[in-house]
Amino acid sequence: MRVLITGSSGQIGTNLALKLMARGDQVVGIDLRPNPWTGQIETQVANLLTMRDEDWPTGHFDVIVHLAAHAKVFELVEYPDRALDNVTDCFRALEFARRKRTPFIFGSSREVYGDIHRHVTEEAEADFVVAESPYSASKIAGEAFIYSYAECYGLPYLVFRFSNVYGRYDNDIRRMERVLPLFIFKIARDEPITVYGREKVFDFTYVDDCIEGIMRGIDSLAAGRVANQTINLAYGQGSTLVDAVNIIALALGKTPNVTYEPPRAGEVMRYVADITKARQVLGYNPQVPLSAGIPLEIKWFREHGDLG
Protein backbone atom coordinates (compact mmCIF):
# COMPACT_ATOMS: atom_id res chain seq x y z
CA MET A 1 0.00 0.00 0.00
CA ARG A 2 1.19 3.57 -0.71
CA VAL A 3 -0.12 6.24 1.64
CA LEU A 4 0.22 10.04 1.50
CA ILE A 5 0.22 11.71 4.92
CA THR A 6 -0.03 15.49 5.26
CA GLY A 7 1.29 16.77 8.59
CA SER A 8 3.71 13.84 8.69
CA SER A 9 6.15 15.68 10.97
CA GLY A 10 3.55 16.07 13.71
CA GLN A 11 2.73 13.76 16.61
CA ILE A 12 0.06 11.61 14.98
CA GLY A 13 1.66 11.75 11.51
CA THR A 14 5.03 10.53 12.81
CA ASN A 15 3.49 7.66 14.78
CA LEU A 16 1.27 6.66 11.86
CA ALA A 17 4.01 6.83 9.21
CA LEU A 18 6.43 4.73 11.27
CA LYS A 19 3.75 2.13 12.02
CA LEU A 20 2.73 1.85 8.36
CA MET A 21 6.37 1.57 7.26
CA ALA A 22 7.06 -1.08 9.91
CA ARG A 23 4.48 -3.34 8.33
CA GLY A 24 5.86 -2.75 4.82
CA ASP A 25 3.70 0.06 3.46
CA GLN A 26 5.21 2.96 1.54
CA VAL A 27 4.63 6.42 3.01
CA VAL A 28 5.14 9.84 1.48
CA GLY A 29 4.79 12.75 3.89
CA ILE A 30 4.17 16.44 3.31
CA ASP A 31 4.89 18.94 6.06
CA LEU A 32 5.96 22.53 6.57
CA ARG A 33 9.02 21.30 8.42
CA PRO A 34 11.38 18.33 8.39
CA ASN A 35 10.56 15.60 10.88
CA PRO A 36 12.16 16.55 14.23
CA TRP A 37 12.45 12.94 15.48
CA THR A 38 13.35 10.66 12.58
CA GLY A 39 14.91 10.73 9.13
CA GLN A 40 13.10 7.53 8.15
CA ILE A 41 9.96 9.15 6.72
CA GLU A 42 10.18 10.38 3.11
CA THR A 43 9.06 13.98 3.62
CA GLN A 44 8.35 16.68 1.08
CA VAL A 45 8.87 19.92 2.98
CA ALA A 46 6.15 22.18 1.59
CA ASN A 47 3.29 24.42 2.63
CA LEU A 48 -0.11 23.10 1.55
CA LEU A 49 -1.36 26.68 1.37
CA THR A 50 1.01 27.61 -1.44
CA MET A 51 1.55 24.29 -3.25
CA ARG A 52 0.60 24.34 -6.93
CA ASP A 53 -0.93 21.28 -8.60
CA GLU A 54 2.43 20.32 -10.11
CA ASP A 55 4.14 20.42 -6.69
CA TRP A 56 2.23 17.41 -5.36
CA PRO A 57 3.89 13.99 -5.29
CA THR A 58 3.44 11.86 -8.37
CA GLY A 59 2.33 8.24 -8.67
CA HIS A 60 -0.57 6.26 -7.29
CA PHE A 61 -1.70 6.49 -3.67
CA ASP A 62 -4.14 4.06 -2.09
CA VAL A 63 -5.23 6.51 0.62
CA ILE A 64 -4.53 10.14 1.60
CA VAL A 65 -4.48 10.88 5.32
CA HIS A 66 -4.87 14.61 5.89
CA LEU A 67 -3.50 15.57 9.31
CA ALA A 68 -1.80 18.92 8.59
CA ALA A 69 -3.29 21.72 10.66
CA HIS A 70 -2.64 24.38 13.24
CA ALA A 71 -3.82 22.14 16.04
CA LYS A 72 -3.73 24.31 19.18
CA VAL A 73 -7.14 25.52 20.22
CA PHE A 74 -6.08 28.53 22.29
CA GLU A 75 -3.51 29.67 19.69
CA LEU A 76 -6.32 29.87 17.15
CA VAL A 77 -8.42 32.00 19.50
CA GLU A 78 -5.51 34.47 19.44
CA TYR A 79 -4.80 34.09 15.70
CA PRO A 80 -8.06 33.13 13.98
CA ASP A 81 -6.52 33.52 10.51
CA ARG A 82 -4.72 30.23 11.24
CA ALA A 83 -8.11 28.53 11.49
CA LEU A 84 -8.86 29.74 8.00
CA ASP A 85 -5.49 28.26 6.91
CA ASN A 86 -6.69 24.91 8.26
CA VAL A 87 -9.73 25.08 6.01
CA THR A 88 -7.61 25.97 2.97
CA ASP A 89 -5.13 23.15 3.78
CA CYS A 90 -8.00 20.69 3.88
CA PHE A 91 -9.42 22.06 0.63
CA ARG A 92 -6.03 21.73 -1.12
CA ALA A 93 -5.59 18.14 0.05
CA LEU A 94 -9.15 17.33 -1.01
CA GLU A 95 -8.58 18.81 -4.47
CA PHE A 96 -5.51 16.57 -4.82
CA ALA A 97 -7.64 13.59 -3.77
CA ARG A 98 -10.30 14.57 -6.31
CA ARG A 99 -7.75 14.87 -9.15
CA LYS A 100 -6.20 11.52 -8.22
CA ARG A 101 -9.51 9.82 -7.33
CA THR A 102 -7.98 8.70 -4.03
CA PRO A 103 -9.93 7.86 -0.85
CA PHE A 104 -9.49 10.49 1.86
CA ILE A 105 -9.09 10.33 5.64
CA PHE A 106 -9.39 13.49 7.71
CA GLY A 107 -8.07 14.10 11.22
CA SER A 108 -10.98 15.95 12.74
CA SER A 109 -11.56 16.61 16.41
CA ARG A 110 -13.90 16.22 19.33
CA GLU A 111 -13.94 20.02 19.20
CA VAL A 112 -16.67 19.84 16.52
CA TYR A 113 -19.07 18.85 19.30
CA GLY A 114 -18.41 22.10 21.12
CA ASP A 115 -19.02 22.39 24.81
CA ILE A 116 -21.83 19.95 25.09
CA HIS A 117 -22.91 19.30 28.63
CA ARG A 118 -23.39 15.62 28.03
CA HIS A 119 -21.38 12.66 29.19
CA VAL A 120 -21.26 10.70 25.98
CA THR A 121 -21.22 12.01 22.45
CA GLU A 122 -22.54 9.97 19.60
CA GLU A 123 -21.44 10.99 16.08
CA ALA A 124 -24.92 11.86 14.82
CA GLU A 125 -25.60 14.12 17.81
CA ALA A 126 -23.09 16.76 16.75
CA ASP A 127 -24.66 20.18 16.84
CA PHE A 128 -22.91 22.62 14.53
CA VAL A 129 -25.08 25.62 15.35
CA VAL A 130 -22.46 26.81 17.82
CA ALA A 131 -18.73 26.48 17.17
CA GLU A 132 -16.84 26.90 20.42
CA SER A 133 -13.66 28.33 18.86
CA PRO A 134 -12.07 29.16 15.48
CA TYR A 135 -10.33 25.76 15.68
CA SER A 136 -13.72 24.02 16.04
CA ALA A 137 -14.99 26.08 13.11
CA SER A 138 -12.01 24.98 11.00
CA LYS A 139 -12.69 21.30 11.67
CA ILE A 140 -16.43 21.70 11.02
CA ALA A 141 -15.63 23.47 7.73
CA GLY A 142 -13.14 20.75 6.75
CA GLU A 143 -15.71 18.05 7.45
CA ALA A 144 -18.35 19.94 5.46
CA PHE A 145 -16.07 20.13 2.40
CA ILE A 146 -15.39 16.40 2.66
CA TYR A 147 -19.11 15.57 2.84
CA SER A 148 -19.73 17.81 -0.16
CA TYR A 149 -16.96 16.08 -2.17
CA ALA A 150 -18.52 12.71 -1.40
CA GLU A 151 -21.89 14.01 -2.64
CA CYS A 152 -20.69 15.86 -5.76
CA TYR A 153 -17.64 13.86 -6.86
CA GLY A 154 -18.18 10.46 -5.24
CA LEU A 155 -14.95 10.80 -3.23
CA PRO A 156 -14.86 8.09 -0.53
CA TYR A 157 -13.84 9.30 2.93
CA LEU A 158 -13.46 8.52 6.59
CA VAL A 159 -13.57 11.35 9.12
CA PHE A 160 -11.95 10.53 12.46
CA ARG A 161 -12.70 12.72 15.45
CA PHE A 162 -9.67 12.39 17.73
CA SER A 163 -9.59 13.34 21.38
CA ASN A 164 -6.53 14.42 23.41
CA VAL A 165 -4.02 12.04 21.88
CA TYR A 166 -0.91 11.60 24.04
CA GLY A 167 2.27 9.51 24.11
CA ARG A 168 5.40 9.10 21.89
CA TYR A 169 6.44 12.08 19.74
CA ASP A 170 4.59 14.68 21.78
CA ASN A 171 7.62 16.01 23.68
CA ASP A 172 8.07 19.10 21.43
CA ILE A 173 6.22 21.33 23.89
CA ARG A 174 7.99 24.52 22.85
CA ARG A 175 6.23 24.21 19.48
CA MET A 176 3.06 22.60 20.69
CA GLU A 177 2.04 22.95 24.32
CA ARG A 178 -0.04 19.88 25.09
CA VAL A 179 -1.43 19.50 28.56
CA LEU A 180 -0.06 16.08 29.59
CA PRO A 181 3.56 16.55 28.40
CA LEU A 182 3.54 20.04 29.93
CA PHE A 183 2.39 18.72 33.31
CA ILE A 184 4.88 15.82 33.16
CA PHE A 185 7.84 18.12 32.42
CA LYS A 186 6.86 20.63 35.10
CA ILE A 187 6.01 18.14 37.84
CA ALA A 188 9.26 16.22 37.11
CA ARG A 189 11.18 19.49 37.68
CA ASP A 190 9.18 20.45 40.79
CA GLU A 191 7.80 23.48 38.93
CA PRO A 192 4.29 24.77 39.70
CA ILE A 193 1.49 23.93 37.27
CA THR A 194 -1.78 25.72 36.50
CA VAL A 195 -4.95 23.76 35.80
CA TYR A 196 -7.40 25.89 33.82
CA GLY A 197 -10.74 24.41 34.88
CA ARG A 198 -10.42 21.79 37.62
CA GLU A 199 -13.77 20.29 36.64
CA LYS A 200 -12.79 19.67 33.00
CA VAL A 201 -13.29 16.07 31.86
CA PHE A 202 -11.45 14.77 28.81
CA ASP A 203 -11.21 11.51 26.95
CA PHE A 204 -7.43 11.03 26.76
CA THR A 205 -6.38 8.63 24.00
CA TYR A 206 -3.05 6.81 24.10
CA VAL A 207 -1.38 7.23 20.72
CA ASP A 208 -1.11 3.49 19.98
CA ASP A 209 -4.90 3.16 20.27
CA CYS A 210 -5.41 6.14 17.97
CA ILE A 211 -2.95 4.78 15.38
CA GLU A 212 -4.51 1.32 15.55
CA GLY A 213 -7.89 2.89 14.73
CA ILE A 214 -6.49 4.94 11.83
CA MET A 215 -4.72 1.86 10.39
CA ARG A 216 -7.95 -0.11 10.54
CA GLY A 217 -9.60 2.81 8.75
CA ILE A 218 -6.90 2.94 6.06
CA ASP A 219 -7.18 -0.79 5.38
CA SER A 220 -10.98 -0.79 5.33
CA LEU A 221 -11.23 2.30 3.13
CA ALA A 222 -8.57 1.10 0.67
CA ALA A 223 -10.30 -2.27 0.39
CA GLY A 224 -13.70 -0.61 -0.12
CA ARG A 225 -15.12 -2.38 2.95
CA VAL A 226 -16.00 0.88 4.71
CA ALA A 227 -16.55 4.36 3.30
CA ASN A 228 -18.22 7.68 4.07
CA GLN A 229 -18.30 7.32 7.84
CA THR A 230 -17.58 9.81 10.62
CA ILE A 231 -16.12 8.04 13.61
CA ASN A 232 -15.05 8.99 17.12
CA LEU A 233 -11.60 7.61 17.84
CA ALA A 234 -10.88 7.90 21.54
CA TYR A 235 -10.51 5.73 24.62
CA GLY A 236 -14.16 6.08 25.59
CA GLN A 237 -13.73 7.10 29.24
CA GLY A 238 -13.50 10.48 30.91
CA SER A 239 -10.80 11.69 33.29
CA THR A 240 -10.45 15.05 34.99
CA LEU A 241 -7.25 17.05 34.72
CA VAL A 242 -6.93 16.46 38.46
CA ASP A 243 -6.94 12.68 37.80
CA ALA A 244 -4.20 13.20 35.21
CA VAL A 245 -2.10 15.29 37.61
CA ASN A 246 -2.43 12.63 40.32
CA ILE A 247 -1.41 9.80 37.96
CA ILE A 248 1.60 11.83 36.76
CA ALA A 249 2.67 12.69 40.31
CA LEU A 250 2.38 9.05 41.40
CA ALA A 251 4.35 7.79 38.39
CA LEU A 252 7.11 10.37 39.01
CA GLY A 253 7.08 10.01 42.81
CA LYS A 254 6.49 13.76 43.20
CA THR A 255 4.12 16.06 45.11
CA PRO A 256 2.63 18.46 42.56
CA ASN A 257 2.31 22.19 43.22
CA VAL A 258 -1.03 22.98 41.55
CA THR A 259 -2.88 26.29 41.08
CA TYR A 260 -6.44 26.21 39.75
CA GLU A 261 -7.73 28.92 37.41
CA PRO A 262 -10.99 29.27 35.46
CA PRO A 263 -10.99 27.74 31.97
CA ARG A 264 -9.75 29.91 29.08
CA ALA A 265 -11.85 31.23 26.20
CA GLY A 266 -12.82 28.64 23.60
CA GLU A 267 -12.01 25.62 25.77
CA VAL A 268 -14.35 22.65 25.95
CA MET A 269 -15.18 21.61 29.52
CA ARG A 270 -16.36 18.06 29.10
CA TYR A 271 -15.99 15.39 26.46
CA VAL A 272 -16.28 11.63 26.69
CA ALA A 273 -16.59 9.82 23.37
CA ASP A 274 -19.11 7.21 22.44
CA ILE A 275 -16.85 4.77 20.57
CA THR A 276 -19.55 2.21 19.73
CA LYS A 277 -19.37 3.06 16.04
CA ALA A 278 -15.57 2.63 15.89
CA ARG A 279 -15.97 -0.76 17.56
CA GLN A 280 -18.74 -1.84 15.19
CA VAL A 281 -17.43 -0.47 11.91
CA LEU A 282 -13.69 -1.02 12.39
CA GLY A 283 -13.41 -3.60 15.17
CA TYR A 284 -11.58 -0.88 17.15
CA ASN A 285 -10.81 -1.93 20.71
CA PRO A 286 -8.66 0.55 22.66
CA GLN A 287 -6.31 -1.01 25.17
CA VAL A 288 -4.63 1.73 27.20
CA PRO A 289 -6.39 3.59 30.04
CA LEU A 290 -4.86 6.84 31.27
CA SER A 291 -3.45 5.09 34.35
CA ALA A 292 -1.35 2.85 32.06
CA GLY A 293 -0.70 5.38 29.28
CA ILE A 294 0.88 8.09 31.43
CA PRO A 295 3.60 5.75 32.79
CA LEU A 296 4.30 4.65 29.19
CA GLU A 297 4.61 8.27 28.13
CA ILE A 298 6.93 9.05 31.05
CA LYS A 299 9.06 6.00 30.14
CA TRP A 300 9.37 7.28 26.56
CA PHE A 301 10.33 10.76 27.78
CA ARG A 302 13.00 9.23 30.05
CA GLU A 303 14.40 7.18 27.15
CA HIS A 304 14.62 10.39 25.12
CA GLY A 305 16.39 12.31 27.85
CA ASP A 306 13.53 14.73 28.44
CA LEU A 307 13.29 14.22 32.19
CA GLY A 308 17.02 14.57 32.96
Ligand SMILES: NC(=O)c1ccc[n+]([C@@H]2O[C@H](COP(=O)([O-])OP(=O)(O)OC[C@H]3O[C@@H](n4cnc5c(N)ncnc54)[C@H](O)[C@@H]3O)[C@@H](O)[C@H]2O)c1
Ligand atom coordinates in the same frame (compact mmCIF):
# COMPACT_ATOMS: atom_id res chain seq x y z
N1 LIG B 1 -3.24 15.27 18.92
C1 LIG B 1 -4.50 15.44 19.30
O1 LIG B 1 -4.83 15.30 20.48
C2 LIG B 1 -5.58 15.79 18.31
C3 LIG B 1 -6.91 15.84 18.75
C4 LIG B 1 -7.91 16.18 17.83
C5 LIG B 1 -7.58 16.45 16.51
N2 LIG B 1 -6.27 16.40 16.11
C6 LIG B 1 -5.98 16.71 14.71
O2 LIG B 1 -5.16 15.67 14.18
C7 LIG B 1 -4.21 16.23 13.28
C8 LIG B 1 -2.80 15.83 13.71
O3 LIG B 1 -2.58 16.31 15.04
P1 LIG B 1 -1.14 16.33 15.71
O4 LIG B 1 -1.36 16.28 17.17
O5 LIG B 1 -0.26 15.34 15.06
O6 LIG B 1 -0.69 17.84 15.34
P2 LIG B 1 0.78 18.39 15.13
O7 LIG B 1 0.74 19.87 15.31
O8 LIG B 1 1.76 17.61 15.93
O9 LIG B 1 1.01 18.07 13.58
C9 LIG B 1 0.44 18.84 12.54
C10 LIG B 1 1.50 19.02 11.48
O10 LIG B 1 0.92 19.75 10.38
C11 LIG B 1 1.93 20.56 9.85
N3 LIG B 1 1.30 21.64 9.09
C12 LIG B 1 0.50 22.63 9.58
N4 LIG B 1 0.12 23.46 8.59
C13 LIG B 1 0.68 22.98 7.45
C14 LIG B 1 0.67 23.39 6.09
N5 LIG B 1 0.00 24.50 5.72
N6 LIG B 1 1.36 22.68 5.18
C15 LIG B 1 2.06 21.57 5.54
N7 LIG B 1 2.10 21.13 6.82
C16 LIG B 1 1.43 21.82 7.76
C17 LIG B 1 2.72 21.05 11.06
O11 LIG B 1 4.03 21.46 10.71
C18 LIG B 1 2.72 19.80 11.94
O12 LIG B 1 3.90 19.03 11.78
C19 LIG B 1 -4.43 17.75 13.28
O13 LIG B 1 -5.24 18.08 12.18
C20 LIG B 1 -5.17 17.99 14.57
O14 LIG B 1 -6.00 19.14 14.47
C21 LIG B 1 -5.27 16.08 16.98
